[in-house]
Structures are given as structure tokens and as C-alpha cells.
Amino acid sequence: EHGWKLNMDDAGNVKAEIGLGNDAxxxxxxxxxxxxxQYGKNIKIARGVYTITLTWKLAGGALQHSFTATMTKTGNPxxxxxxxxxxxxxxxGVVAQEGAVPDEYWNWGNALSAGKPAKNGDVYTWTWEGVxxxxxxxxxxxxNGAESGGQKLxxxxxxxxxxxxxxxxxxPDGNIYVTAGTYNITLVxxxxxxxxxxxxxxxx
Numbered sequence: 630e631h632g633w634k635l636n637m638d639d640a641g642n643v644k645a646e647i648g649l650g651n652d653a654x655x656x657x658x659x660x661x662x663x664x665x666x667q668y669g670k671n672i673k674i675a676r677g678v679y680t681i682t683l684t685w686k687l688a689g690g691a692l693q694h695s696f697t698a699t700m701t702k703t704g705n706p707x708x709x710x711x712x713x714x715x716x717x718x719x720x721x722g723v724v725a726q727e728g729a730v731p732d733e734y735w736n737w738g739n740a741l742s743a744g745k746p747a748k749n750g751d752v753y754t755w756t757w758e759g760v761x762x763x764x765x766x767x768x769x770x771x772x773n774g775a776e777s778g779g780q781k782l783x784x785x786x787x788x789x790x791x792x793x794x795x796x797x798x799x800x801p802d803g804n805i806y807v808t809a810g811t812y813n814i815t816l817v818x819x820x821x822x823x824x825x826x827x828x829x830x831x832x833x
Contacts, residue, residue, distance in 0.1 A: 650669030789828075
């Protein structure tokens with residue numbers, strides 16, 4: 630009933646392979662016993678350095694009942710420096726307007742740059758004001774979908790602050806969708822918290 634496979638490495642060692650994840654979002658729930666699901670969604674945790682232990686012991690019932698895991702945070706990574714990273718809106722939802730250019734890299738509508746971010750300590754903020762958007766999808770990426778200033782961005786609906794962005798709709802594909810209109814958009818990368826947050830509000 631549950632799929633798995635066998636792999637052999639270059640040394641001739643054989644190992645059984647199974648993908649486990651879950652849908653939990655709070656750190657203390659992410660690796661609870663019996664919380665792992667075969668090929669579940671990514672386990673969402675706060676940014677950091679972790680020691681993760683996965684234990685298997687044959688148990689009856691669903692496959693995930695045989696697996697338990699623990700996760701211990703052991704340190705914090707060095708903050709990422711986004712000072713030189715150029716960010717842009719891109720997609721068929723970005724209407725042709727001043728500053729927008731046809732996207733020649735993903736072949737997906739238009740791209741509209743915010744340039745480099747404002748910096749306050751380890752918090753970086755990119756801002757787009759008075760952007761015309763259609764009801765089609767778009768996202769935020771680093772310039773041309775590649776590294777910019779040594780960093781790469783590729784952010785969609787999962788990074789939107791939905792409480793502060795009432796016109797953002799549920800997404801069928803991970804891109805961002807809004808009611809057609811004119812918007813102010815911000816992207817905040819908080820390296821202290823390890824978060825990236827997009828806010829989309831109607832321009833007044």
C-alpha cells in the first residue's frame with residue numbers, strides 16, 4: 630500500500646529509501662512522534678542549525694507509525710547580506726507600465742524592478758509603489774531569476790502576509806493572485822528572524 634525503493638551506492642551498500650514530511654507549521658509540532666507522513670509537505674521550522682535524529686522501529690498500521698524523529702537547534706547561521714540584491718516582480722499579472730520590461734528569462738509576462746533594498750541592521754526592504762496588476766499570477770524573484778549580489782530570491786504565495794494583504798487570493802500554483810488593481814508591495818527579509826514577508830495593499 631505504501632511505496633518505497635532500494636538504492637545501491639558506489640560502495641555496493643544497499644539502503645531502503647522513503648520520503649517523510651508533514652503539514653505542521655509550529656516548530657514544536659514539526660517532528661512529533663507519529664506526525665510524519667509519507668511524502669508529506671516540507672517540515673517548516675525556524676531558520677537555524679539543527680541536529681535531526683530519525684528512528685525506525687517496526688510498528689503495526691500506517692508506515693509513518695514506525696518512524697519517530699527529534700530535532701534540536703544547535704546554533705544560528707550567519708545573517709545573509711542582501712544589500713546588493715536587486716529584486717523584481719515578474720509574471721503575466723504584472724501589467725505593462727512605466728519601468729516594466731518584457732520578461733525575457735522565464736518568458737512570463739513582464740518584470741518590474743525595485744532595485745536594491747533599504748537596509749536597517751539585518752532587515753532588508755524592497756518596495757514597489759503604484760504597481761498595476763491584473764488578475765493573473767506573479768511572484769518576486771532576484772534579477773533575471775538568477776543570483777543578484779550573491780543572493781537568490783524566488784518567492785510566491787507562501788511568503789505573503791495574508792492578514793495584511795486582504796486582496797491576495799488563494800493560489801492554485803504557488804504564484805500570487807490579486808483582484809486587478811493598483812497596489813503597493815513590500816518584501817521584507819528579516820535576517821534576525823530568518824523570515825521573508827511579502828505585503829500587498831491597495832494604493833490610495
